[in-house]
Amino acid sequence: MSLIKGGIIVQEQLKQLEQEAIEKVANVVDLKALQEIQVAYTGRKGSITEVLRGMGKLSKEERPIIGELANKVRASIQATIDEKKAALELEQLEKQLEKETIDVTLPGRPVQFGGSHVLTSLIEEIEDLFIGLGYEVREGPEVETDYYNFEALNLPKGHPARDMQDSFYITNELLLRTHTSPVQARTMRALDGQEPIRMICPGKVYRRDSDDATHSHQFTQIEGLYVDKNVRMSDLKGTLDLFAKKMFGEDRDIRLRPSFFPFTEPSVEMDISCKVCSGEGCSVCKQTGWIEILGAGMVHPSVLEMAGYDPNVYTGFAFGMGPDRIAMLKYGIEDIRRFYTNDMRFLKQFHEA
Template sequence: MKERLEELRDEVLQVLEQVNDPQQLNDVRVKYLGKKGALTEVLRGMGSLSAEERPVIGQVANDVRSAIEAVIEAKQQQFQQQETERRLQQETIDVTLPGRRLPAGAVHPLSKVQQEIEDVFIGMGYSIAEGPEVETDYYNFEALNLPKDHPARDMQDSFYITEDILMRTHTSPVQVRTMKAMNGKTPVKIICPGRVYRRDDDDATHSFQFNQIEGLVIGKNIRMSDLKGTLLQFVQELFGKQTQIRLRPSFFPFTEPSAEVDVTCVQCGGHGCRMCKQSGWLEILGCGMVHPRVLEMGGYDPNEVSGFAFGLGVERIALLKYGIDDIRAFYTNDLRFLSQFARM
């Protein structure tokens, strides 16, 4: 058996000299050293040896295995070195080449406009309040002087989940929640940004989901002139010092008196163009003095305090600010459109 082991060693070493790639090397290792390999087959005959011969043959077998494994390991290192050198030749990097410029991302135009609006009001001393998008009928309507079956609810067709739960149609519920949390304390000076949902037409100027920012101020001797001054400062910060506003009487159940606010056309400066339909004015938001009934339901005495509120659509402001004529452009994720705002 000793002679057979030595012959096997010489045979394997001779075969290994002819191996030229890693796959052949692995095949040789399995053929001779594997569980069903030639060396294993020889060693199975050790059971027929005497007790004196077994240690001797065992030592010879270990020496044979070690000799074969040493050559295999040397071959593996040789092949690895060759592969490393090959890859270094093929994957050489010319460090003198100019780098590849990666496209830079940018803030979405709607997010950008919302941040600008928030910055203006924060600079005027307002704080930001937020609330749930899934609201109760009470906070969304009843606490805002819109009881059930009130005809004004038709102005805000809603997505109802149950008879009492719906997707909020405006961020005004946040105002009510804030008033209740204040427990009658003043002053209150907040803006409420967030997504709102209405069953509206899907066209160039409407969407079933859009972003809104509403504002609320409550305190002693708050007047309509305070509201007008606040809105004038806001539009001039956003559109430029030359911008003017006008208030037109309107109706909102939660304010009295109520008004629609127009700004001088950002396109023509008030001279008249296609964008403003030759009127020189563009509608921008709604506002009014907080209705006494809303103050009462919020925990305030309308004989002691007063307040004003306003609400605007972020998409409408963005359309005016950037001269865009289709609200759907904000939601199609067209990089040709969105990339324009990376430079603004």
């Protein structure tokens, strides 16, 4: 079946339209123009529709052939338009995203966090270390009786060593505790000489000192007590060595030297080698190469006895240190008052730790 003249003209018209539309689409740069092309060619009043209107003049045989051709041309134009549309849309999206660019170097929304006071952190670190060695944490009152603060610790009234820690008395019998040792005396008394003791006791203590860079009328202490049968002085040495190396580093040297505390005999003071000068001598260690870190000793038999422990059966050791002083050494803090003024610029330095 071939087309006669009228059919051939329509066929030519359609092919021309297709070519024309494809060319126009190719040159389009925005979606609006593309939309117009669509309306102009494939719309209800578009060119293709117009061409088809002239089909009435065609023969019966020609009509389906031209109809099929018209559909093909419409589909071809539509496909070209769709393709172009997708490309234009993508282009537009990319432009828009480009516009949405932000400054990634501006700070993020801050997450709010606070933190521990450096003394609390240090005390908890020491607590945890000794908890690992089987110790319990014990606490006691800050307002103490003269008995537990002094007498039970082998410091009877009039004892010269009471000078060492001039105290804040409330009455003749009550005072602010000058050390955390009364907690040890109370614990021993509570156990009544019956059980071994492994305890550490942290807390606030008070002494009659004028506040300056190295003195504070209020400060913290943490003390330990180990009482059992056959406890030796070498056990104290081993325990302190373990503690010091964990706390201050494996490379620190440790030195014990004899000292005096009324509640221990023999008594010990422990020095660690100076971190600043590695033992060479500097202003931090007063040219000695050593820094005093804690006091310790074997529990005085009178203290054991007063608490109900038979000193012929039980022996023990005790040690005590000042977290304020240790923190000052560890972090190079120059003034003990910093701990109590609670300057945010001070406190925050220890929050990340």
